[in-house]
Amino acid sequence: MCVMCVCVKGAVSLAGAQNNLWAVEGGNKLVCSGLLKTANANLLQAQVNSISPLYSGEAPQYQLSFTTASETKSELYDIVVLATPLQASVRSGVQFQGFTPPFDELPGNYHSTVATIVHGYLNTSFFGFPDPRLFPFASVLTTETLDVFFNSVASVCPVNISTGFRRKQPQEAGVYKVFSPQPLVKAQLKALFRSYYSVQVTEWQAYPCYGSSQGLPPVELHPNLYYLNGIELAGSAMEMSSVAAKNIALLAYHRWNRQTDMVDQKDLMHRIKTEL
Ligand SMILES: Cc1cc2nc3c(=O)[nH]c(=O)nc-3n(C[C@H](O)[C@H](O)[C@H](O)COP(=O)(O)OP(=O)(O)OC[C@H]3O[C@@H](n4cnc5c(N)ncnc54)[C@H](O)[C@@H]3O)c2cc1C
Structure with a gap:
């Protein structure tokens, strides 16, 4: 059981x-x-x-x-x-x-999970892809290890999908959702994103x-x-x-x-x- x-x-x-x-x-x-x-x-x-x-x-x-x-x-x-x-x-x-x-x-x-919503350019070099056009993933999940500061990074789709919608490509500015156990400090945001227009942070008591x-x-x-x-x-x-x-x-x-x-x-x- x-x-x-x-x-x-x-x-x-x-x-x-x-x-x-x-x-x-x-x-x-x-x-x-x-x-x-x-x-x-x-x-x-x-x-x-x-x-x-x-x-x-x-x-x-x-x-x-x-x-x-x-x-x-x-x-x-x-x-x-x-x-x-x-x-x-x-x-x-x-x-x-x-x-x-x-x-x-x-x-x-309950586990604290910080959701950081970022509108910007993903730094695909961080994941081993210097050319963003070759980055094939819509989301990256991690396992819990001390030196990894985030749980997941995923590109987010709008809640209203119009006909002809296509997901933003990694070389374009897109909206990304980052889950992490602690709030991200600026250096960590800079590591994950080449540049960004906006950042919104919400801390959740997420799951037991x-x-x-x-x-x-x-x-x-x-x-x-x-x-x-x-x-x-x-x-x-x-x-x-x-x-x-x-x-x-x-x-x-x-x-x-x-x-x-x-x-x-x-x-x-x-x-x-x-x-x-
Ligand atoms: C970051 C994150 C992402 C998630 N993503 C997904 C997903 O993609 N799909 C999915 O299925 N689930 C997801 N979940 C889980 C999902 O959110 C929960 O399973 C769900 O919200 C539980 O619903 P609930 O109504 O039981 O409790 P809650 O959503 O926790 O609602 C409890 C409500 O009670 C209110 N409340 C608390 N104390 C009082 C009080 N004293 N008086 C009056 N009101 C009070 C709170 O304000 C809150 O509105 C996610 C959770 C988190 C944190």
């Missing part, structure tokens, strides 16, 4: 290196706005500060204290899904009050430090309080979060409607195997 988990993580981390990837036309941000629209959900933009259960009926309700752009207030909710990593290094700032979640400290602190012995955190933290991002310990990608979200939506629905026969179905694995 552990070998299987490590394989899945490795496969997910290499997925971005394939050349037949799918992308969302217009950009990944459309996934979020599209989902909100389809779900007809009411979005409240706020920072959640604390979650505390209140007991009046059979199941607890949850009081969420949150801060919007203009005020700090609280509201009661029947079902809560936490969809942000709870590891200390991610600093979600959510506090649990009045109950103890079923973990002491979540495993897998993976190990082969850690299990996945619980999905149910308390009755009707669910945690989505534990799935990232198996592999961190939008698709993984979507799978976890669908599972939680089904679980929350069945729990709420007391359809206990639909939860932890004993013969499910057998039925899935025979369905396929």
Whole structure:
């Protein structure tokens, strides 16, 4: 099972290196706005500060204290899904009050990955190709060694691809995405690029430090309080979060409607195997 988990993580981390990837036309941000629209959900933009259960009926309700752009207030909710990593290094700032979640400290602190987006001319000599016209790669991936200061360099395509689009050639100015564990200093940028017009830097708490012995955190933290991002310990990608979200939506629905026969179905694995 552990070998299987490590394989899945490795496969997910290499997925971005394939050349037949799918992308969302217009950009990944459309996934979020599209989902909100389809779900007809009411979005409240706020920072959640604390979650505390209140007991009046059979199941607890949850009081969420949150801060919007203009005020700090609280509201009661029947079902809560936490969809942000709870590891200390991610600093979600959510506090649990009045109950103890079923973990002491979540495993897998998050790796910091710095994304540097550069519009400029790649220094192909750095990769052993003095003539940029002979440089055959759209992306370069590295393995972790002390003297290599970046994880990957890849040419980036626009989110809207027009007919007749062609990827910029290495001898032309193009947009490149560099991932590195630390912010790049000027000398490192100068090593990777002959010259550049613009540089944008964003530091992400990107994915958990993976190990082969850690299990996945619980999905149910308390009755009707669910945690989505534990799935990232198996592999961190939008698709993984979507799978976890669908599972939680089904679980929350069945729990709420007391359809206990639909939860932890004993013969499910057998039925899935025979369905396929
Ligand atoms: C640099 C980088 C590149 C990636 N590239 C890809 C890719 O090409 N394809 C792919 O599939 N995946 C990619 N991933 C992984 C992908 O981004 C994640 O798997 C995905 O974003 C997880 O989605 P999520 O909604 O579960 O969590 P997140 O995207 O982490 O969203 C959590 C949200 O919760 C909010 N939040 C946190 N705390 C609070 C609080 N207290 N109150 C209110 N809101 C809060 C945060 O602001 C954030 O908006 C990439 C990740 C990184 C860092």
